[in-house]
Amino acid sequence: MTASGTSRGAPVVEVEHVTRRFGNVVALDDVSLSVPEGELLGLLGPNGAGKTTLLSLVSGLRKPDAGTVRLFGGDPRAAASRLALGTTPQETGLPPTLRVSEVVALVAGHYPDPMSTDELLTRFGITELARRQTGGLSGGQKRRLAVALALVGRPRLVLLDEPTTGLDVEARHVLWQALRDYHADGATVVLTSHYLEEIEALARRVVVVGHGRVLADGGIDDVLALVARRRVLLTVPPAARLAVEALPDVEVVEAQPVGSRASGELASSRVDAHADDVRLTLLAADADAVVRGLVGAAIPFRGLEVRGASLEEAFLALTSDGPHDERPHDERPQDGRAPHGHPQHGTDDERAARLAPAHEGER
Numbered sequence: 001m002t003a004s005g006t007s008r009g010a011p012v013v014e015v016e017h018v019t020r021r022f023g024n025v026v027a028l029d030d031v032s033l034s035v036p037e038g039e040l041l042g043l044l045g046p047n048g049a050g051k052t053t054l055l056s057l058v059s060g061l062r063k064p065d066a067g068t069v070r071l072f073g074g075d076p077r078a079a080a081s082r083l084a085l086g087t088t089p090q091e092t093g094l095p096p097t098l099r100v101s102e103v104v105a106l107v108a109g110h111y112p113d114p115m116s117t118d119e120l121l122t123r124f125g126i127t128e129l130a131r132r133q134t135g136g137l138s139g140g141q142k143r144r145l146a147v148a149l150a151l152v153g154r155p156r157l158v159l160l161d162e163p164t165t166g167l168d169v170e171a172r173h174v175l176w177q178a179l180r181d182y183h184a185d186g187a188t189v190v191l192t193s194h195y196l197e198e199i200e201a202l203a204r205r206v207v208v209v210g211h212g213r214v215l216a217d218g219g220i221d222d223v224l225a226l227v228a229r230r231r232v233l234l235t236v237p238p239a240a241r242l243a244v245e246a247l248p249d250v251e252v253v254e255a256q257p258v259g260s261r262a263s264g265e266l267a268s269s270r271v272d273a274h275a276d277d278v279r280l281t282l283l284a285a286d287a288d289a290v291v292r293g294l295v296g297a298a299i300p301f302r303g304l305e306v307r308g309a310s311l312e313e314a315f316l317a318l319t320s321d322g323p324h325d326e327r328p329h330d331e332r333p334q335d336g337r338a339p340h341g342h343p344q345h346g347t348d349d350e351r352a353a354r355l356a357p358a359h360e361g362e363r
């Protein structure tokens with residue numbers, strides 16, 4: 001899968017076969033990635049996937065253990081390479097006694113052609129905060145200011161680590177628009193997120209990262225098709241389970257006796273439940289097709305529920321589709337990317353353990 005027509009210029013970021021460990025933890029495992037000028041790229045992945053580590057290598061905060069990272073063609077650890085870079089870390093310290101306008105002026109003073117305070121605060125919808133001391137701002141207001149500060153020097157490349165964490169819906173939308181506008185002015189933007197919705201709203205190209213590897217890399221529509229699964233819950237007699245598993249394009253991810261509290265069985269449908277019935281949770285791309293399949297195969301089911309799969313479930317599905325590549329790195333394909341939908345890592349148990357708990361309701 002390739003980025004869908006979004007490659008507009010020479011690469012501003014080049015990551016080649018990069019591995020980074022923290023003690024025994026392999027945070028990045030042979031990752032390769034190139035970001036052309038003018039792209040708006042979303043890095044999507046669960047907790048601990050390696051997104052922050054990747055950004056820290058690109059911004060020169062850390063060095064890779066193996067492989068190379070280039071920023072504007074140079075070493076990210078050299079100050080000259082970072083002149084046109086703007087970043088917002090996940091956690092931001094602002095001088096608490098300075099007013100917002102003073103902080104903007106302080107940061108602007110480091111750049112040859114900064115945005116005016118007015119322009120910056122207007123873009124981010126925070127002009128009313130100009131005279132407030134940063135120590136008195138709410139968490140969300142601090143976050144908006146921190147993201148705004150990444151843009152004050154008019155950087156050609158902006159790296160944003162979870163820019164909208166902790167923001168309410170309205171603030172999140174204002175910030176998205178500010179980033180879209182900045183990108184439309186010609187900048188390259190790379191942001192990380194746990195939220196598929198956020199990536200969908202902003203990015204044209206998406207890289208899905210999981211346990212330190214690139215699991216998918218492509219246009220937003222391609223990646224959405226990979227991760228947009230539905231979760232179908234239903235109760236069947238135990239003898240029918242095999243028939244359900246045999247339905248096309250269906251993955252049974254959980255089976256619980258209906259007597260079990262963890263089964264998720266609705267109280268109303270528990271009344272006529274048989275003790276040995278099982279509550280199945282399926283993942284499928286097309287829930288309608290599952291229902292047609294159930295009816296067509298005359299499978300006796302009840303308590304049907306259809307929900308959006310959580311992003312974590314989608315990641316799990318993504319990581320369990322492909323064959324496990326046991327080969328050492330130097331014997332794997334040399335482009336460094338997992339093929340479309342065919343990631344290369346870990347046993348099912350290892351994958352389940354490494355993926356973080358589900359963020360319910362994200363999708």
Ligand SMILES: Nc1ncnc2c1ncn2[C@@H]1O[C@H](COP(=O)(O)OP(=O)(O)OP(=O)(O)O)[C@@H](O)[C@H]1O
Pocket residue numbers: 022023025026027045046047048049050051052053054194
């Ligand atoms: N300084 C560190 N010391 C030890 N382990 C670390 C350090 N930084 C990251 N790690 C580990 O490396 C792995 C990748 O972490 P990273 O922060 O890059 O993930 P992430 O995708 O940004 O996660 P999140 O979405 O939770 O921010 C995790 O297992 C993490 O615990």
